[in-house]
Amino acid sequence: MIYLKQIDRVSAWEFYQNREITSFSLPETVRHIGNHAFYGCREMENIFLPALVASLGSAAFMNCSRLQEVVLPDQVTLLRTNAFSGCYSLAAVEFPDGMKCIGDRAFYYCANLSQVKLPAELKKIGNSAFERCSRLKTVKMPESMHILGMRAFCGCWNLNMARLSSNIKIIRKWTFSDCWSLKGIKLPRELIEIGEEAFCNCISLKKVILPKKLRKIQKRAFMGCTQLKKIMIPASVQRIEEDAFLYCENLHEVALHDRTVCMDTSILEHAEILHLVRNQNHIDIAVNHDVSESQERKLLFRFWNQKDVLTRRIFFKQIHKPAYKIPLAVLMVDEGDSVYKRYIQENFREVAQYLYNNADEENGARMIALCR
Numbered sequence: 001m002i003y004l005k006q007i008d009r010v011s012a013w014e015f016y017q018n019r020e021i022t023s024f025s026l027p028e029t030v031r032h033i034g035n036h037a038f039y040g041c042r043e044m045e046n047i048f049l050p051a052l053v054a055s056l057g058s059a060a061f062m063n064c065s066r067l068q069e070v071v072l073p074d075q076v077t078l079l080r081t082n083a084f085s086g087c088y089s090l091a092a093v094e095f096p097d098g099m100k101c102i103g104d105r106a107f108y109y110c111a112n113l114s115q116v117k118l119p120a121e122l123k124k125i126g127n128s129a130f131e132r133c134s135r136l137k138t139v140k141m142p143e144s145m146h147i148l149g150m151r152a153f154c155g156c157w158n159l160n161m162a163r164l165s166s167n168i169k170i171i172r173k174w175t176f177s178d179c180w181s182l183k184g185i186k187l188p189r190e191l192i193e194i195g196e197e198a199f200c201n202c203i204s205l206k207k208v209i210l211p212k213k214l215r216k217i218q219k220r221a222f223m224g225c226t227q228l229k230k231i232m233i234p235a236s237v238q239r240i241e242e243d244a245f246l247y248c249e250n251l252h253e254v255a256l257h258d259r260t261v262c263m264d265t266s267i268l269e270h271a272e273i274l275h276l277v278r279n280q281n282h283i284d285i286a287v288n289h290d291v292s293e294s295q296e297r298k299l300l301f302r303f304w305n306q307k308d309v310l311t312r313r314i315f316f317k318q319i320h321k322p323a324y325k326i327p328l329a330v331l332m333v334d335e336g337d338s339v340y341k342r343y344i345q346e347n348f349r350e351v352a353q354y355l356y357n358n359a360d361e362e363n364g365a366r367m368i369a370l371c372r
Contacts, residue, residue: 010037012057019043026050031075033060042066045089049073056083058103065089072096079106081126088112095119102129104149111135114158118142125152134158137181141165150174150195157181160204164188171198173218180204187211194221196241203227210234217244226250231267233260240264 006027012034015021024038024047035057038044045066054075059082061067067087072079074096084090085108092115093107099119104126107113114135118125120142127149130136134157141148145165150172153159160181164171168188176182177200184207185199193216199205201224208222212234219241222228228248232255233240244264245251254271256262 008032010034012036013039015041017041024048026053028052031055033057035059035080036062038064040064051075056080058082059085062086068092070094072099074098077101079103081105082108084110086110095122097121100124102126104128105131107133109133118145120144123147125149127151128154131155137161139163141168143167148172148175151177154178161185166190169193171195173197174200176202178202189213192216194218196220197223200224210237212236215239217241219243220246223247229253231255233257235259240267245269 006029008029009032010026010030013036014034015038016036017040019042021041021044024044026048028050029052030050031052031054033053033056036059037057038047038061039059040063042063042065044064045068047061047067047070049070049072051073052075053073056076056079058080060080061084062082063086064084065086065088067084068089069092070084070090071094076096077099078101079099081104083103083106084093085105087107088109088111090107090110091112093113095118097120099122101124102122105128106126107130108128109132111132111134113133114137116130116136116139118139118141121144122142123144124147125145128151129149130153131151132155133153134155136153136156137158137160139153139159139162141164143165146167148164148168148171151174153162154174154177157178157180159179160183162176162182162185164186166188167190169190170193171191172195175195175198176185177197179202181204182202183204185205187208187210189211191211191214194214196218197220198218199222200220203224203226205225206227206229208228208231210231210233213236214234215236215238217237217240221241221244223243223246225245225248227250229250230253231245231251235257237257237260240260240262242263243266246264246266248266249270251267251270254267256267
């Protein structure tokens with residue numbers, strides 16, 4: 001055990017890769033611990049940080065692979081880059097309530113860290129802050145949090161529950177990627193964007209409720225979420241990027257609004273029921289189970305994303321009636337179009353029932369006029 005005399009700081013690189021330290025007690029007068037001060041002290045199992053310590057430098061305890069527990073003093077409001085990165089044996093961390101920021105890679109690859117109680121006044125978790133903390137099981141973020149960095153919880157294989165602050169507006173790239181045990185997550189009500197591969201390979205994720213202010217779903221955001229069965233895209237979503245739901249082989253029910261620009265053809269790959277929403281009218285499109293060719297789905301997808309009236313008509317003519325049942329009285333863009341008129345005449349009962357269920361008197365009158 002090492003005990004220092006009365007000093008106010010531990011200088012940068014002071015005990016860099018010291019292999020003789022097994023335990024360390026700092027004097028009560030210490031206020032600052034410099035960058036890399038205890039970097040690579042691989043034999044150190046515990047350290048006492050006195051109450052006056054106000055700052056820990058970057059990588060101050062990086063690669064202290066036998067360090068088991070840390071109690072951070074109340075004066076520490078910021079954990080800098082790589083502060084405890086690579087502390088494989090670190091099982092518990094006690095944060096002061098007044099801590100505001102956990103920096104980039106602060107606990108990267110702390111493989112034994114199973115429980116974390118985040119401080120009540122925390123505002124930011126940096127990039128890769130808890131990446132590869134493979135034993136971490138739950139995360140509950142305080143409402144004070146506004147920023148969640150890229151890869152913050154990437155590779156936390158045993159993370160099964162995450163509750164995010166309602167003030168977070170962006171979930172960035174790879175934030176929860178490869179969280180294999182994640183079954184449920186409560187997304188923030190202020191969320192406007194889900195980043196690239198944010199939930200990629202979350203193979204246990206069964207349910208996601210997207211908030212009503214969400215605007216964009218980036219590339220491969222939910223790729224490989226093989227247990228995801230149902231997704232309802234709110235009307236606020238303006239764009240879904242390519243392969244956002246690629247390899248979601250159990251995604252059988254999808255709700256999509258016609259204002260959404262959807263670049264992801266994979267969203268229809270396994271869908272059995274589609275709920276397409278236009279002008280606040282809800283339209284169910286039931287897909288036959290015996291449809292063998294994907295062309296039908298692709299045509300419907302292309303039709304739904306066309307804004308030009310003429311192009312919509314052309315694509316509709318290529319969609320075969322047995323594969324999809326579309327109450328076109330709601331989708332009509334030209335009352336004089338013979339294709340629409342013939343469809344309504346041939347499917348009068350189904351369309352009439354749909355309009356009756358939705359109390360749609362305006363389109364009902366148009367339909368009767370067409371069938372005279």
